[in-house]
Amino acid sequence: MNAEIVEKLRGHGIQPSAQRVAVAEYILATDEHPSAERVLARVKRRFPMVSRATVYNTLNLFVEKGLVQQLVLTGGRVVFDPWVEDHHHFIDEATGKIHDIPWDAIEVKRVDRLKGFDVRKFHVVLKGRRRG
Amino acid sequence: MNAEIVEKLRGHGIQPSAQRVAVAEYILATDEHPSAERVLARVKRRFPMVSRATVYNTLNLFVEKGLVQQLVLTGGRVVFDPWVEDHHHFIDEATGKIHDIPWDAIEVKRVDRLKGFDVRKFHVVLKGRRRG
DNA sequence: TATTACTTTAGACTTAGTCTAAAACTTAAT
DNA sequence: ATTAAGTTTTAGACTAAGTCTAAAGTAATA
Numbered sequence: 415m416n417a418e419i420v421e422k423l424r425g426h427g428i429q430p431s432a433q434r435v436a437v438a439e440y441i442l443a444t445d446e447h448p449s450a451e452r453v454l455a456r457v458k459r460r461f462p463m464v465s466r467a468t469v470y471n472t473l474n475l476f477v478e479k480g481l482v483q484q485l486v487l488t489g490g491r492v493v494f495d496p497w498v499e500d501h502h503h504f505i506d507e508a509t510g511k512i513h514d515i516p517w518d519a520i521e522v523k524r525v526d527r528l529k530g531f532d533v534r535k536f537h538v539v540l541k542g543r544r545r546g
Numbered sequence: 547m548n549a550e551i552v553e554k555l556r557g558h559g560i561q562p563s564a565q566r567v568a569v570a571e572y573i574l575a576t577d578e579h580p581s582a583e584r585v586l587a588r589v590k591r592r593f594p595m596v597s598r599a600t601v602y603n604t605l606n607l608f609v610e611k612g613l614v615q616q617l618v619l620t621g622g623r624v625v626f627d628p629w630v631e632d633h634h635h636f637i638d639e640a641t642g643k644i645h646d647i648p649w650d651a652i653e654v655k656r657v658d659r660l661k662g663f664d665v666r667k668f669h670v671v672l673k674g675r676r677r678g
Numbered sequence: 679t680a681t682t683a684c685t686t687t688a689g690a691c692t693t694a695g696t697c698t699a700a701a702a703c704t705t706a707a708t
Numbered sequence: 709a710t711t712a713a714g715t716t717t718t719a720g721a722c723t724a725a726g727t728c729t730a731a732a733g734t735a736a737t738a
Contacts, residue, residue: 431703434716463717488618507666513663519659521653534639537671
């Protein structure tokens with residue numbers, strides 16, 4: 415059992431069961447922005463008996479405790495992202511792959527001046543192609 | 547049958563059946579960003595026998611022909627937007643309601659300078675509260 | 679009018695997300 | 709160490725939205 419992950423879960427107020435550690439080991443190390451179903455498929459490799467409810471419950475708990483972020487960017491898919499700090503997203507339309515874009519790579523102005531809206535959070539969603 | 551809508555459908559290369567006109571009358575006039583299920587519920591008021599497949603097929607055709615835009619912004623919901631020109635979106639976290647923000651209300655810079663990415667399209671997604 | 683092409687229907691199917699009650703496991707108390 | 713309390717997982721059922729299918733209905737063309 416990965417001691418570093420255990421500590422990290424505890425630090426976020428999460429009781430580290432074997433299944434939760436397995437989920438965290440995958441989700442915290444990936445830059446794939448996986449769906450819950452993909453997480454389930456991956457965790458099943460180590461825990462063939464793991465139940466769907468456990469994986470979904472675990473992911474939802476991780477989001478609730480701020481360990482990962484849940485995104486909805488394309489195709490109705492909910493995906494998970496270990497990068498919880500503000501950043502932007504680029505979606506490669508050829509592959510469907512989602513790429514993280516550092517916050518400062520793009521400059522956004524006048525967000526605070528929208529009439530009638532209190533903006534708590536924002537980010538830019540970009541679509542196009544990855545350059546080979 | 548609404549002649550204006552019929553012409554608009556034809557103009558987009560869409561054969562105007564009664565069901566398609568009913569869907570268009572609702573989707574082109576609303577600023578609600580409805581889900582397909584909501585469109586189905588609304589169209590059922592006029593066409594109680596309309597089938598789910600017809601509504602979904604119709605919405606997907608409208609997107610394909612550029613009559614409406616399909617968005618994925620929150621909660622895994624796919625929603626439809628008659629405003630096909632570039633604009634931004636504000637999601638009211640209290641109500642779930644999606645608001646259109648004019649393109650020029652926000653300034654976004656340096657998008658063209660992202661290393662390794664050809665950006666075809668982008669917009670800003672904002673979350674917060676609508677001010678009373 | 680007949681034929682061809684297109685659209686809709688009704689119901690079945692799929693998938694991802696949730697619910698449920700019981701079993702299993704962990705932690706706390708004695 | 710044992711018991712009790714609390715938490716987590718399981719297995720399977722359920723739900724809702726999106727898709728598929730084959731037949732029926734409608735529109736366009738010859």
